Amino acid sequence: MPSVRHLPRGRHGLPREQVVASQRERILSAMADAMVDYGYIGTSVAAILKRAGVSRETFYEQFRSKEHCFEATYERAVTLLLEKIERAAATVDDPETTDEWTIRSNRMDRIFDAYLDHLVEDPASARVFLVEVFAVGSPAVARRAELQRLFVELIAEVLDVQTDAQMFACASLAAGIGGMVTGRIAAGDMAGVRALRAPLLDLVHRGGALYGNAFAEPARR
Template identity: 65%
Template sequence: MTQPAARQLPRGRHGLPREQVIASQRERILQAMAEAMAENGYVGTSVAVILKRAGVSRETFYEQFRSKEDCFEAAYERAVGGLLTRIAHASATPETADKNGTAPADPDRMSRILAAYLDGLAAEPAYARLFLVEVYAAGSKAVARRALLQESFVELMADVLGAHTEAQRFACQTLAAGVSAMVTTRLAADDLDGLRALHQPLLEMVRRSGDLYGSAVLHPNGTRP
């Protein structure tokens, strides 16, 4: 999720390709929106505030975005895309399998996923606030997109934990909702240390759950609880 901070291009003739100029301007605008909303909220962030923070003209803004809402959607997609990439890398399992073609147990997979999620949020708190906190002020379309993101997290946990029954899937849904509520509270309070500190207690809770969340819950040594 972490990306290099966007730098303002030098004034005057710089010889850079137009595509690079546009990409730099877009990144600065999205970063400015995320940071401004972290300070002022969605309602309190105007296009003028974004322009001043990004160091671009109004004309440049409207060449790339139809409105503040359109810009928010783009910033949201950037934030979510980066976070999902982190989680996907963390959730990858070894390709090796035994002679029966069965992949070995990976007891650390849930730990890696939780760490990637929490570290990803803490690495870019402005973007994290944008899609966890400010999304509810951005309208029904944004909230619906937020629900889809949470459902994708449920699907991942159900796969990792081996949720095969309706009861286990419901337990995964409640786990995802609980994690979302806890991280949102800590982000709203700018408590990044507290955000990262959720990793171990959440992991231990899952490991103590037996088959509540699924049949694949493992201890670190690869045995079932």
Template identity: 60%
Template sequence: MPESAVTARQLPRGRHGLPREIVVAAQRDRILLAMAEAMAENGYVGTPVAAVIKRAGVSRETFYEQFRSKEDCFEAAYERAVELLLTGMLAVTGLEIEGETEAARMERVLGAYLDALSAEPAYARLFLVEVYAVGPEAIARRTQLQETFVAIVADILEADTDQQHFACQTLVAALSAMVTNRIAIGDLEGLRALREPLMDLVRRSGGLFGTIPLADGPEPENAD
């Protein structure tokens, strides 16, 4: 089993002279990653605080200095997952490349999303799968983030009508279901392989999702 990022982030033993805030931040990072990794193995329900503490290499006192409960720790880990999975995608979305078509930009954003999920499988599982075991508030947060992704897709594909916007919602919902299934069974190769067929679907869709210029296939139909 490869060395965990938790192990890699351990502080030096003994006296290290690091400021208190750096120590606390490093401990928090280890706890959050330990929560994600433990849940990837045993699920939210099957992950006690004791398992997180052991994996993170911190004391119970340290855990409860930072988090009120397992659910509080999960919520913080979920926000970290959002940060990791969306920061790169949003950076790619805002990047402008001279001469790039909207279709190519869409492929770039989709690729960044799939790459982010495959790069952080434990956090991806927390974000996509374990969230359903926590409760309605966490699920509502996931739904809100999915709508953010819909807005990004609709903007790239130039979805001008209500019908096109709904089609973008359907596309993102289908993508969410497919990536969730692959993360749930640990199929990272299958996850990354989604990019090409999804982009082929968009390119062959005519004006269904929006008015992007297609690389091949029929010209988009006039939305009017």
């Protein structure tokens, strides 16, 4: 998780809202970090409190239960990931100097790069939505499916999907990526996560019209 600063000790004169927000961030970060060591099932509220440096009273002022805290931790992790991917997708080469095929290829490369880099740079966050989510229950798994749907829609837009078959292929691609990165994150194989970028982009290129019209042969001419 990104580092979370603790508030200064003693009287600091900070607004109550800022204090509460800081405590919440520390709790969410602490839960993600604790699950790296203990998993969701093995992570106790006491372990979260110790890492966050807050009292039990402070914890229950913000969260009804450990599961409620996980839900907030999950939403935080997903928000951080989506923000990074969306920033990468929004970066587009100059159409005056770059052809459409290359523009779409570069966007796809940036999306894969942003996604994989985020997993490597924030492995605790990655474990939240890739690994630990399955230990929480159906609502959390359904939320993970929603995250994957958003990823599929972004890929489909870049690859210029026009048919149901192409959309299905993109969904299968996203599911395959999810499976590959989940295994590597669970094993702590960060080099393996990074190594996926080049072959994934190559797969999309070689797939041509399978995934969308962006890399169909006529599109390159």
